[in-house]
Each structure stands twice: as structure tokens, then as C-alpha cells.
Amino acid sequence: MVKEEKDRLVHREENILEVSHLKKYFPVKGGFFGGATGTVKAVDDVSFQIKRGTTMGLVGESGCGKSTTGRTILRLIEKTSGTILFNGEDVNAADKKRLRELRTKMQIIFQDPYSSLSPRLPVGEIIGEAVRQHNLVPKEQYNDYITQVMLNCGLQEYHKDRYPHEFSGGQRQRICIARALALKPGFIVCDEPVSALDVSIQAQIINLLKELQEKMELTYLFISHDLSVVEHISDTIGVMYLGGLVETGSTEDIFANPLHPYTKALFSAIPMPDPDRKSTRMILEGDIPSPANPPQGCKFHTRCRECMAVCKEQAPEARDMGNGHVVRCHLYDEGRA
DSSP states (O other), X not given: OHHHHHHHXXXXXXXXXXXXXXXXXXXXXXXXXXXXXXXXXXEEEEEEEEETTOEEEEEOSTTSSHHHHHHHHTTSSOOSEEEEEETTEEGGGOOHHHHHHXXXXXXXXXXXXXXXXXXXXXXXXXXXXHHHXXXXXXXXXXXXXXXXXXXXXXXXXXXXGSOGGGSOHHHHHHXXXXXXXXXXXXXXXXXSTTTTSOHHHXXXXXXXXXXXXXXXXXXXXXXXXXXXXXXXXXXXXXXXXXXXXXXXXXXXXXXXXXXXXXXXXXXHTSOOSOTTOOOOOOOOOSOOOOTTSOOSSSXXXXXXXXXXXXXXXXXXXXXXXXXXXXXXXXXXXXXXX
């Protein structure tokens, strides 16, 4: 019993984040009095862990719940149920004072570098505003500290007095990264940070994030729909569909051997750089079901070519296929795998 407790504590020290059975439901309002007529199951029973100093990629179609998961972890929106442990501490149990302290340790880089920056503040103030509020550095060191943060992110000191509209999209995203890093966080949610940028600029931002991770020992939850970007930056991958994780594992395992039919369909859509090499495209038929009224059983069965009778009646359990590669699909139930 003592050994089991010790192993559990060691496992927890390795993980900076542990998410267990996380759910986030939004009420659907309507009717004459505007009351709740249903719920949108944006995040529905999601569980995963992220090891310290690594990157987990979260992929899936638009509307599958990726961004909602990230924002619920940071308590930018409140969960419906489940547990979120950051460094072993329950984030949702933190009072207002403790949550303010945790804000410096958990940060987010938003998708749109245009709307996420205040047009009324110069860049130096945007990056340093939270540093001043949290008293992270002495006043006499404040200017030098902000300058160093900017230099680390590829910005120059003279950019301090300029406003966001004077910068390109790539430079604005560097400002967003600098704003997040200024608080010395250990964990950052990257919410599609390169999707609004040109391909050449995407590579620069991805390389910057990797350099900063090595230099500052950062941990990322990298949310994206671009699988080629996720493959380049992530150590592990979680594939989401309609609010739930259908497959998780190391990046190498999932790209070498995708198991879930939805994962296979996503991978078949990746453009091939070799014009002489053709891939068999798996076209998903039908529309994505409404998260306000998800299908019974496996949520993917309405679009799955390999759908069986059990898929329409029973939700699949998580099955470990070895090396931490977990899939939720009846194709791999005992007796079928």
C-alpha cells in the first residue's frame, strides 16, 4: 500500500496537469420566458494528463470542444463537473485570492492576434500591465524586464511605444506570446496560435514556441486543426470529436498507427508534399451531429463506415492498446481486436 501511494505521488509530480472526467455544458435558452430548454455538451467526460515540460496537441474539427476545454482548464469559464489538478492542486477549489496567484502560472495565447490586443495601449503596456498588477519584479527593474521579454520573443525595445495596428500578424502574435511569458508561467494553453498566419510565418512562430519551451521549461496544451503543425510541435496527441476524446497517445504512435476511424479520416485529409504519391482520401459522409442532441452510443457512428449494431446502442470504453495509446472504439473490444 505504501509503494502504491509512493508511485502515485511520483506520477503526480511528473504531470503538471491532470484532467479527470471534465464536462462543460451550456444551457440552450428559448421559449416564451427564455428558460433553459436543453444543454449543449461542449466538453463531455474528457480525461488526460500532460507531463511537465512536454506539449500535448489537441486536434479535431471546428466545434468539437477544443477551445472550450482549454478555457475551462484555466477557469476562464467554469466547469460543469470533473476535476482539474494543476501541480496537484484543484484549480476549481481555489478561492479568489489563490486563483489570482494561479493566473501567473497558467496563461493562454489566443487564436486571433488582432482582436486579442487592446488597440488603445502601446505594446510595452500590453506586455507589462499584468506584471505591474502582480508585482512580479521591483519597479526599478520593470523596464529592463519588459525589454528582455520582448527580445526573447523576437521584438525590439523601440516597439514598446508603438500600437498593435502598426504591426503585422506575425509580430502581433509575438506580442501575445510575450504578454503570456511576462508572468513567468509554467503552463500555457496555445489556442490555435498560428491558424490566422501565413504558412511561412507559422513556421517562425512554431520554432519560437519550441525555443522558449526549452529555454524556460514550459508545458503547452497546443490546440489546432492543422495536423502537420501538431506533428511538428507535440509529444502527445488527443483527438476530439463532439466534445469527447476518441484517441490519445504519443505523436509517433498515433501518426504511425491511427486506430479510430475518425483519426484515420483526419489523417487522410493531410496534403501530400510528393505529387507522385497519392493517398486514399476517406470522405466523412453526413453532417456533424448537434452537441445539444448527440447520438446515442458512439457519437461517431452516424458518419462511420465501420459502424456496427453495438455502436448505435453503447458508448465505447477507453481501451489501452499499449504504450499509452488509448482508443475509444468498439472495433477494438475484446474478441474483435
